[in-house]
Amino acid sequence: MTSLETSPTPGLLPWLELCSWCGVSLVDSRRGRFCGRRCRQAAWRLRRRSDPGVPPSAGPGRRFAYADPPYVGLSKRYYRNESDYRGEVDHPALIASLVAGGFAGWALSASSRSLATLLPLCPRSARVCAWVKPGGVPPATYGLHGRWEALIVVGGRKRRPGVGDWLLAQPARGWGTLPGRKPVAFCAWLFRCLGMIPGDELVDLFPGTGAVGRAWRELSSRDLPTTRRVAARSATAAAS
Ligand SMILES: C[S@@+](CC[C@H](N)C(=O)[O-])C[C@H]1O[C@@H](n2cnc3c(N)ncnc32)[C@H](O)[C@@H]1O
Ligand SMILES: [Zn+2]
Numbered sequence: 001m002t003s004l005e006t007s008p009t010p011g012l013l014p015w016l017e018l019c020s021w022c023g024v025s026l027v028d029s030r031r032g033r034f035c036g037r038r039c040r041q042a043a044w045r046l047r048r049r050s051d052p053g054v055p056p057s058a059g060p061g062r063r064f065a066y067a068d069p070p071y072v073g074l075s076k077r078y079y080r081n082e083s084d085y086r087g088e089v090d091h092p093a094l095i096a097s098l099v100a101g102g103f104a105g106w107a108l109s110a111s112s113r114s115l116a117t118l119l120p121l122c123p124r125s126a127r128v129c130a131w132v133k134p135g136g137v138p139p140a141t142y143g144l145h146g147r148w149e150a151l152i153v154v155g156g157r158k159r160r161p162g163v164g165d166w167l168l169a170q171p172a173r174g175w176g177t178l179p180g181r182k183p184v185a186f187c188a189w190l191f192r193c194l195g196m197i198p199g200d201e202l203v204d205l206f207p208g209t210g211a212v213g214r215a216w217r218e219l220s221s222r223d224l225p226t227t228r229r230v231a232a233r234s235a236t237a238a239a240s
Helices: 037-051 073-077 092-099 112-121 184-195 212-220 226-239
Strands: 063-067 105-111 127-132 148-155 167-170 201-204
Touching: 037 184, 037 212, 063 092, 063 184, 063 226, 092 105, 092 112, 092 226, 105 112, 105 184, 112 127, 127 184, 148 184, 167 184, 184 212
Parallel strands: 063 105, 063 201, 127 167
Antiparallel strands: 105 148, 127 148
């Protein structure tokens, strides 16, 4: 189990000063709101990748969902030793629950090769976006070798300026070893694809390391006035 999984969630224990990124207890909070350089840089990279002109939500905020399940047919191979492993995910049921969930927008990560199976289950308005990974193909492979992952996006808030439907970014480095954990650049792009703004709620259905929820908490709560910031952090903590 990593320190990420054992650390207290920011906002749950208001009398403790916690790192705004990873949630560990701060030894000396006078040195800032992060426990060290790694967390401070992760938050900085996230902000650099996000939309600087994004306004806080004028109303109570809208609900969005992100589903990052084990990709079709790969659950046992990559996750059989994880504590949250539940076998192969029922993708038709997952997509049906996203459609029926009343979300302002939702996104589903998937392998490019599973699109033929998944897209017929999605609304016709679904958009397919691509997270492309730089780098070549290992010489020992045959034929087509996947170098991108799909992000199926349904609904969302349409904001100006628009956002590109593809991202070029390296896989996550550090922050544990869970296969398929998402890097900061992906998180920032996901939120822009959905048109999310501070004050919105993110339901992260397959949290894994918690990277995506942590990124949204950081981006969302810091731009809110103090009282709403505290409420947003507590609500996110209670939901996670
Ligand atoms: C792709 S990872 C999520 C990564 C996460 N977005 C992150 O950035 O850390 C999928 C997660 O779902 C878990 N999982 C495996 N089988 C599952 C199942 N049948 N139902 C729910 N979760 C499952 C895995 O153990 C893993 O934690
Ligand atoms: Zn930290």
